[in-house]
Amino acid sequence: MLNQIKLFFEQHLALSAPEAKPEERLQLAATALFLEMMAMDDNIKPIEQETILALVQQNFSLTNEQATSLMALAEQQRKQATDYFQFTSLINKTYSLEQKIQLIESLWKIAFIDGVLDIQEEYLVRKIADLLHVPHAVFIMAKNKVNPKMDIIP
Secondary structure (H helix, E strand, O other), X not given: OHHHHHHHHHHHOOOOXXXXXXXXXXXXXXHHHHHHHHHOOOOOOHHHHHHHHHHHHHHHOOOHHHHHHHHHHHHHHHHHOOOOHHHHXXXXXXXXXXXXXXXXXXXXXXXXXXXXXXHHHHHHHHHXXXXXXXXXXXXXXXXXXXXXXXXXXX
């Protein structure tokens, strides 16, 4: 009975299409986390969107058109997601520690780009770092590397 229920959910509620390549699924997962960071403070600014577009192009070697399409797909997945585990579990299976650190640094860049670090933004980076098993000291070093003098605004 439990196996039938599990099979139903796997078939009908999959994160991405079965034809998606593993690399594409990873790109989708990371981009969804970037977009979640942008939406975290409920104040989406064009500079944040531009930063995410640049990060997606740089991190995944995509053209502007490819990155824009990926962002649109990731936004759909982000809105449908009930938690971060579906994204981070995929990343955990594939990314090295260095790649995970780069992802955390990218999240910090998005959080800091508008000049204000909201407490929810810091919470999200901490949560993602924990889910990716990034050590706390590395989490703090990534924050200081990206912007060492930013104050947290509650």
